[in-house]
Each structure stands twice: as structure tokens, then as C-alpha cells.
Amino acid sequence: MRLTHLKSRVFGSGGMIFAAVAPVLTILVAFPLLFVVLQAIFPDIARGIFANPFSRFVETLFDKHLIAWTLNTLMLGGSVVLVSSLVAVPLGILRGLFRVPFAGLWDVVFLVPFTIPPYIAALGWIMALQPRGYLEQITGLNFGGFLFSFWGVVFVMTLNVFPVVYFAVSRMVSSIGGRYLEAARVAGCPPMRSFWRITLPLTTPAIAASLLLVFAMSIEEFGTPAALAARSGFLVLVTGIEQRLSDYPIDLPGASLLSVILVLIAMAAFVLQHRIVSRRDFQTVSGKPGANRAAELGVWRIPVVMFFAIIGFLGAVMPILSVVLTASTRTISGGLTADNFSTENFAEIFANSGGAMEALGTSLSLGLGAAVITGILGTMTAYVVVRQRTVSSRILDFLTLMPNTIPGVVVAVGLILAWNQPWLPVTPYNTIGVLVLAYCCLLLPYPVRYANAALRQVSVSLEDAARVAGAGGIKVFFRILMPLIFPSILAAMLLVFAVAARELVATILLAPIGTKTVALFIWRQFEQGSVGMGMAMSVMAIAITMTIPVAVAIWARKQGRLF
């Protein structure tokens, strides 16, 4: 009954949207990922031949690098999770339970790491901690040995991802603060005991879910381990895949198998995370924010503020400061002296030295293109998924959300394999179009999720009322639905724009020769040792990516959600 009722809604039937969206999603998502799997099995698939399946499988599987890199990946992910939980769980609990001085400021400060592309943060830390870097110039201390080690990678990556845990935990803790705790107090439970018996158990799913997200983010990260540890020979799966594809002889089957392993690990993390988040008690809690009466910190005020300030300084201020200093000085060795400061690096950027302005223009257009395409696709898919609960709509849902679990490097591998097939009549490979495909595939989940959430808020009766009032399907869509859900979709599109405009690893692997983007520009400048201009470009990238997501966050918060 419900289905027939639903079927005749916008566009006559959602079948039309489905027919339009399904092939696009297949090409965008399914096609490249399929080839990753095929390549891992058929070594000669790149020539379009399905011969000798598994012939190189065992050989590749027992490659000693593969095992080492997999272990390194797990170790890195695990360590980032561990350190993040040590830092962010206490921060989040303090923020949720107590009246922390400058609480609003810390929330903004901890949003900043989201806006710094990790590879730029890593480069910033290099400038600060390397031998004769800023720290040594100022204090004489040299942490170079630490930074270029495994724990240095963990340190920098933790500072980039811990806010995920901080925000999840603080929101959860403050939403259970109110009634549940009061009920416990009235039932005779002292404050410390209620923390262990009520707050912590209720927060555990949020902590676990956010830590799994951190794990997934860490094992997908390319820039930080590549910048800090690759030279000392510490490789993880992502950097290993990149190496297989850029060092001769190029090893496609190896890269694919590594990709499959990476995807399996990432998927395991996401599946686990999804299980936790969709558990009943998790939803009961997060759905009911109570009037929270935050407790006073008393004598702990100062230590707590120090804790927040130190983490805020390390996570948000330090990398940006270091980047800005490098960008606005002539040479690092010249130090922080007045005559070393100059706007030379920025002047060179604006003079299009090294193609800087082209890179900027390319990145902005790519970001815009990806935002528009994913925005439209995401809205259409979400409409089919939310309004029609059929099997085919569930397939679409799966296709659009799957890239969430697929690391950027794997999407790149898939695109290389798929679009180099000899039987293809046309291919975007070796054009800038393949970058658009990569960004769209990677970032499609954002608009889908945002549009999904927004559409669920729109009651079906709002559409029905418009139909009764005489509006046709298309009119209903543009006059009723779009105005209601557009703010969410625009927010998602801005996010897509910001992330696409600075994407690194897929760009390195896919960009046609001669094409420059912001990320490539920075990366190459760094590799060539001319850090000043790279950092000047980084300042501009941060400025772009900081203003946009902060605006989105403020806007989204006005609408009652954080991201």
C-alpha cells in the first residue's frame, strides 16, 4: 500500500531518476573499483586479456613488502587511534561535563585542523622541527629525529584527526549530561560513580565509532607518511601503492593487490563503525539532548585550560604559524630576523612563477566542477533512496556511499586500470576529466548523506499538499523540495569544493603531464627543495579551505548539526 502511494510522486515515478542516475554511478564508482579487483586476479587485464588468473597472485601475496606494509599500516592506524584517544577523549569529556573557560573558542580552534590539508600540516611541522628549523633557532632544541620517525608520523596525524573524536565525545557527553545523570544522583549515586556507571558506558559507542573513523582516516592518509617517513624507508600500504605506480617497472598487479588489502581493512573499520552507530542505545542517547547543567571545574580550571591550550596550539596554531613564517621569509636559514621577512614568495605566486596561478585556477575549477556534479547526482540519488524503498534504490544507496570506505589512492588505481582498457572507444585518461571523475567518486558520499538527512526531514505530506494544490511533479521538486533541502546540499557542495581543490594522492597519480593543481604545486616545490613558494601556495590553500568549511560549520550548526 505504501509503495503504490509513494510511486506516483515527483517525476511521475522515481524510475526516471533511477534510469538517469544508475548508469552514471556505475561508470563513476563501480567501473573503476571492479577493475581493481580484476587486476588483482588477472595479471594481463591491462591489455584486455583475461588470461592466467591468479598466476601472479601467490607471488605478490607473499612479497615481503606486502606483509611489512600491511603491518605498518595497521600499526600506524592503531597508534594514531591510541594517541587520539589519550588526547581527545579526556578533552571531549571535560568539554561535555564541565564549564570549561573559553569553551566556544576551543570548539573553533579544534575545527581548524580539519581545514589544514594533512600534507601541508606535515610540511609545516618539518619546517618547525627539522634540524635548524624554527624550534632549534628559537630554543636550540632539535626534534628532527623524532619527527622523521614512526612516532613523528603518528604525532602529526593525531593532531590532524583528533577533533573527530573530540567533537563526537563532547557532544555525546553533554547530551547525556542532563537528565540521565540527575536521575542517577536522585537514585543515590554519587557524582564520580555516576560518571563510571552512566556517562562512560553511554559514551563508549561514540568513542568507539569516532576512533574507528580515525583509524580509517589514518590508514588512507598519503601526504604525512610520504613526507615524513618515506625517505627513511617506512612505507605503509598507501605510500607503497604510490611507489609501485611511480617507480619503474610499474607493477599494476602489485598495486591492485595492495589496494584490495587496504580496502578490506578500511571496510572492516567502516562496517564496525556503522554497526556501533546504528545500535539502538546509541540512537536513543544521541536523539535526546537534555538541558545540560555543566559542572564547575574549581581548582582544576587552570590545568584544564592549559591542556586545551597546548593541544589547540599544537593542532591549529603551530603548523599554520610555521607555514606562514616560511611563506613570508626569504630563506629558512635566514631565520626570524626582520630583514629576512618579505612578500617575495607571494609576489612570485601572483607572477605565475612555476605556473602557480594556473595551478590555482585549475584547482578551483576542478573543485567547482566536482561540487556541481556531486551536488546534482547526490540530490537525485538521495531522492530515489529516501522516497522509494525498493531494491534498486538500495543498490544506488550502496554505490554512492561505498566510496566512503575507498581510499583515494585506490580510486586512482581503479581509474588508471579501467580507463586504460584497450577496447574503450574514448577515454578521459590523460585529460583533466579523469581528475573530475576521481574527485566525484571520492566525494559523492557527502552530498548524498547531506541530501538524505535533509530529505528525511521533509514530510511526504508537504509534497502531497503541493500536489493537491495543483503543482506538477517538477514544480513540486523545484518549489517545495529544493528550497527545503538546498541549504544542506549547498553545505555539502562547499565541502566537496574545499576537499577536491586540495586533494593530493589521486592527483599525483592521475594528473596528465603538464597539468598543475595546488596540491601538486606544493608537493613538487617541496620535493625540489624550494619551500618558500610552496608554503606561500599552502597559505592560499589553507585560506580557501579554512574560510569555506568554517562558514559551512557555522551555517550547519545554525541548522542544528555540526557537519
Add this chain to the structure above:
Amino acid sequence: MISAENSAGQTGSPVVVTGTSQRFGRNTVLEAIDLAVAPGEVVALLGPSGCGKTTLLRLLAGLSRPTTGSIHIGDQLVADASSGAFVPPERRSIGMVFQDYALWPHMTVAQNVGFPLEMQNIGRAERDARIAEALGMVGLGHVADRQPGTLSGGQQQRVALARAIVSRPRLVLFDEPLSNLDRELRESLVVDIAALLRKLGMTAVYVTHDHGEAFAIADRVAILHSGHILQIDAPEQLVGKPVSPQVVDFLKLGLVLPAEVQNGDLIIRGGKHRLSPPAGLINGSRSGDLFLPRSALRAASADGGAQKGNAISGTVVHSMFRGDGYAVQMRFDQNIAIEMFSATRLGDGTIHDLDISWDRAFWYPHDAAPALSHT
């Protein structure tokens, strides 16, 4: 900590609130409240939203501290603003039922109910027996092992009730416990709660904004209005002898007409009506509020009453069929309106006289001492 009567488990403790105020910044939410609740008594706090009911309840629970005044539960001084004495909620041995249930989602129903006993370090065997007993009392013995989220709203509130009484607290507090439920459920649950409290002899303070609920559950009802207790009395007394026009107004008991006294007659403000009350009613005051309970007003059978000063005429706004007659909304001067019962339909917009039975009228003088005069 546990008082004698509590460990006996039979009667609740008396509660005495003395001169208690609560201020948030410059906003005075409660002003010098005095309230005494006898052991085993159920007092309802009735008042419009925002009048400070929850604030008073939180003071009793120890979830906040009073700005002035003191609170005793049993022999224990649990809060005293002048000396700073304060007993936190977990050491007050009370029970509380919240509007949004506040059942802990990570515990089963039985674990929720058993939690207060666990806090008192009561052994597993006794605990299980008392959990079963409490759940039995609210008719939910069969859901002990379920998660609270899987229960209906009414069932969840019953579990919350079981949790509040399981440790036989000295005092049980209710904060609009039924306002999230539909009317039918509300009416049956309020009866159940009342019976349970009487059976256990518990002292209870029950906050609500619903007259029916307050009258159904309470021995005495306190009318709270912008931080003051206007009147505290048994329901019958409250309706029969309201002490002020505000009480009448809040309980919607009838017409309140501001009036001036002229030569023994009452000139209703607005000037359209001149009423001639019997000599004893006014008692020498010059102006005041005339209260005519609904029972003192009857649609006049014939015209002419208004001339003699024993009737008041109003315009029918609307007549609504109510099965056994008509609910009629009538409007008088100055937007004073009343909803009353009539056996026949009165046409919309028509003017009707209402005869006044003076023996049921009240007069609240403005100038004289606030003595209630009643013929």
C-alpha cells in the same frame, strides 16, 4: 542517614520548606516559598508553564541550591542558604520521576529499577526480590529483561515509577510525569500512581499544569503563580473557596468582574452593568473584584432580571454541542468571557441574561484587608 520512619518502610517523611527563594541572576523564579508536607501526604504543585514548579522540585531533590531559606526532609536539614548546609541528591534518599522518563538506555528495565538499591549496597538476592516487587506493583513484571527503548511511553513511565519507589524513599518527586502521554493513558496512570502512593504511605510532591491531574492525585494542591504560592488547600476547598481572583482565573472557576461600589450597588467596570448585591457581601469596601462561580450563573428564563440588578447580560460567541447539552462561550465587557453549560442552543451573536445566585457570589475587596467575605 536513613531516618527511622524510612527504615520502617511504611511512611514517608514530612517536608518543610521555609522562606525559600531561588534567583537566577536578577531573575527571581521563587520568592520566599513556605510549604509544609505531612508524612504520607501527596501535594500537587499546580501552575502555568514557567511559574517555577520544576525549580521548586529541583530544590527539594537537591539538584540545585536555594538562594535563601531552608529545606527539611524528616529531621534532616537538607539545604540552608544562610549556613550553606547542603545535602546532595544521592544522600537525600528520595525518588524522582522525570517528564522524559530518563531511563538509562544502556541498562535493562530490571537494572534501571535496581540501580537505587545497588547504590545502597543491597545484596543481589534482596535486590532481585525488590525489583520484582516494584515491577509487579506497576504491572510490568514481564518486561524486566527488556531494554527501555523497546517499551511504549506509558510503560517507560511505569518503569520510571518503579525505579522511584523501589528503595522506599522518604519522598517521591514527580515532574509532570504524564505530560508526554495521551489523555486516556494519563487518566488511568494518575489513578494508579495515586493508589500506589497511598498504599505505600509515601510523601510525594507532584508537579503538573493540569487541574484534573492535580485534583485526582493530591491531598492538597498548591497553586503556584510567578514564584508565589497563591493558595494551598484540598481540591474541594480550592474550588469552593478560592482566596483570590488569580486562583479563580487560573482554575477557570467562573466570572471575575472588577467593580466600583456606589450606594451599595456594584458598577461593573466598563459601565454597562449595575448590580444590586445583598447588603452583607460588600462589607464597606469601595472597589474590588466580584467573583461569580459558574454555579451562580444560570441562563435567565425571562427578561427583566438585568433591570433589577440581579442578572448580567452577555453576547454568545459560540455554542458547541457536547452530547448532553451545549458548551456556550459568552463574552461580557472588557473581553471577559466564560464558557458555561446550557441545555439549549443559544444562537451565535445573540444577547442573553444570566441570573445571579447571590448566595454563591464572592467579593474580593481592593482596599480593605484581604479578608474573604462570603454571604
